[in-house]
Amino acid sequence: MAGLGDQGQTIAGWGNIGVPGHEVLSERLERASADAVLSRGLGRSYGDSALPPPSSREVLGTRLADRILSFDPASGRLRAEAGLSLHELNRLLLRRGYFTPVTPGTQFVTLGGMVAADVHGKNHHVAGCFGSDHTRMVRLRVADGRILEVTRESHPDLFYATCGGMGLTGHILEVELDLKRIPSPWIYAESRRIADIDEFLAALAEYERFPYVVGWIDCLSRGRKMGRGILDGGRWATAAEAGAKPLPKVPSPSVPLMFPNWVLNDLTAKAFNTLYYWKHLAKEKKGLRHPDSFFYPLDMIRHWNRIYGRKGFTQYQCVIPEDSGRDGVVRFLEALTAMGGASFLCVIKSCGPESKGTLSFPRRGTTIALDIPARSGTQALVDALNRVLLDEGGRIYLAKDTFTRAEDFRRMDPRLEQFQAVRDVWDPERKLRSAQSVRLFGDPE
Amino acid sequence: MRVAILGATQGMGRAIARLLAERGDQVFVLGIEPEELARTSADLQAHSPSHMPVGAALCDLADPSTFAAALDAAEADLGDVECVVVTAAIFATQDTLEEDLDRTELLLRLNFTNTVVFCEHVRRRLLQRGGGTLCVFSSVAGDRGRKPVVLYGAAKAGLSHYLEGLDHRHHEDGLRVITVKPGFVKTGMTAGLKPPPFAGEPVAVAASVVRAIDRGTPVVYAPGIWRLVMLVICALPRFIMRKVGF
């Protein structure tokens, strides 16, 4: 990677809050990772996880390294280069009866990014995380230059630190996992309109009969209507339910330009939330759904992040532990609505047990995710939310974070010490680092 | 269709090979590194709906003595080769080449002389079987001498010229010659460069190239807008070309 300079470029996560720097794409990860400080997939992490540290300004872009190295149509075992996107995998294998065991809410992510963030999906309560619970092997370029095949058996510490380790343990070159057989490419789904938070929490528990569950709440409504929203549950349709219906291709229009910053304000957010709620006129809906609209509703509009304008936005995602119970969730929502954290989308779901990934985000409890436009008050809002979260004993998700302070993160996630201990073994000099690890983990600039 | 591809391990060649494999065409890949060829074969097999294995053979543009054996291997594997696609080439910036005569010599030899020699092997074989398609990647850089691509552009100009002549001479004999002229496309070849407006994606280029192969379209600009851009650039008077940077 010849020093090309920045040519005035900036690089940003999905939240569009940029830093000086650029991405160097390569199809040959083995060669290109030799002296890179960080790998970056499709840049769908919202904050600074996939951004270079200030002194380096260059990350290795993996998305062209996307070959499938082996696929066994009988067992579903797949080995592929780390830049392969979930979108491509779904396009090829859904119709052949295979699906990833865990999917995030967008398919524009790479296998490497899915392992590095140890992503969770609507099925977390039954399936856990992508990396620590389903990945069999990662081929990893570690800081001293060696390339290792890392499994839970061969290097347990390194394997679990890599799952959820946000690229800080090594460059993932290849990923091996077993895909899940599905009975048809269609989803059978039920959804329900829900009046308030108590009904929501009860329905979330009831919907756990579905392998896939997620809810959306209107976080702008206060008082009696606080926590109203829509709950979605689903499972793969059986072959009989689906019939022989092939999946149609879904068109995906794009937001062509950055919106001006004023477009998104409290008023438009409120209107959107109200509309979304009443769009679900019937109390309950049931039937077959296209997997794209079920799993990836936001992918329907490409570049939707541009509606937040040039100043960008952040997503605040936290998990409130089960011990805090209903009251913990209510306290958090009350704090949020009181602070007027206008949000287009606020997503809620129950998480299953904590995975073994050293820094994996999910733990048993309720996770809430909300988009917040970046403005002058955003830092204060995140700080305030983090104070509430710390009182509940919860933690935030690194893949979404831009504003959390190092001391708050350390208090939320005591596992950081264990993670740093693994890095001390494999990368004592902190050759591998990101803008986020400089901000949160005290890495050298 | 049965297609042999030189350059399928990366970039636009990879995208074309995938598209063909995905729609059930039989492909065979030619390249320099056995390990890379094996990985590409596996990928193409996974893209094929019937999970068809994909064969490979060594073929080095730098070494014309490998050409005949490589094409023999393709014929043996596919039974009959109906179409040959050449995307392989090397690139270096004008600044780099001006500092390095050895590299200049290599680039001119690979991208012009040896590519033409490879095409001559293919021409004979296709004519012998009564026709077929030869699809070769040149570049918009060959349309006019320009500051940033004096040497690379010269080799591509020569190649475009050869391909056009070949089309004129052998169209009646059933030889379909397709000259692809990409503009800036985001592949490993251009990874270090800042993408200009209208930069293309390999997958979109592949779709238009496969369409051209199916229809026998002789010249393809990809992305298509470059046809217009080059029309304008070729019409600009010399005194302007001396002033501007492109």
Ligand SMILES: Cc1cc2nc3c(=O)[nH]c(=O)nc-3n(C[C@H](O)[C@H](O)[C@H](O)COP(=O)(O)OP(=O)(O)OC[C@H]3O[C@@H](n4cnc5c(N)ncnc54)[C@H](O)[C@@H]3O)c2cc1C
């Ligand atoms: C609309 C939307 C919905 C989402 N929904 C969910 C969800 O439901 N659940 C969930 O868990 N997440 C969700 N996410 C977050 C997303 O899944 C993660 O941020 C994921 O890591 C993005 O993958 P990527 O390939 O874009 O990685 P990037 O964003 O490019 O990188 C993310 C991290 O992975 C590291 N990384 C990437 N590739 C490699 C590699 N080859 N080797 C080593 N490290 C690597 C980077 O250094 C960085 O730390 C969502 C994001 C969006 C935009």
Ligand SMILES: NC(=O)c1ccc[n+]([C@@H]2O[C@H](COP(=O)([O-])OP(=O)(O)OC[C@H]3O[C@@H](n4cnc5c(N)ncnc54)[C@H](OP(=O)(O)O)[C@@H]3O)[C@@H](O)[C@H]2O)c1
């Ligand atoms: N990208 C652009 O913007 C652009 C613009 C105009 C024209 N073009 C032309 O379009 C074509 C494809 O470009 P691309 O961007 O797809 O290129 P690329 O990504 O760099 O791929 C080049 C391919 O050529 C192969 N190759 C290199 N040297 C070789 C040799 N000595 N023998 C055999 N194969 C060799 C490579 O094989 P390995 O994998 O083994 O290295 C690789 O498969 C080229 O002819 C290029 O000049 C490209």
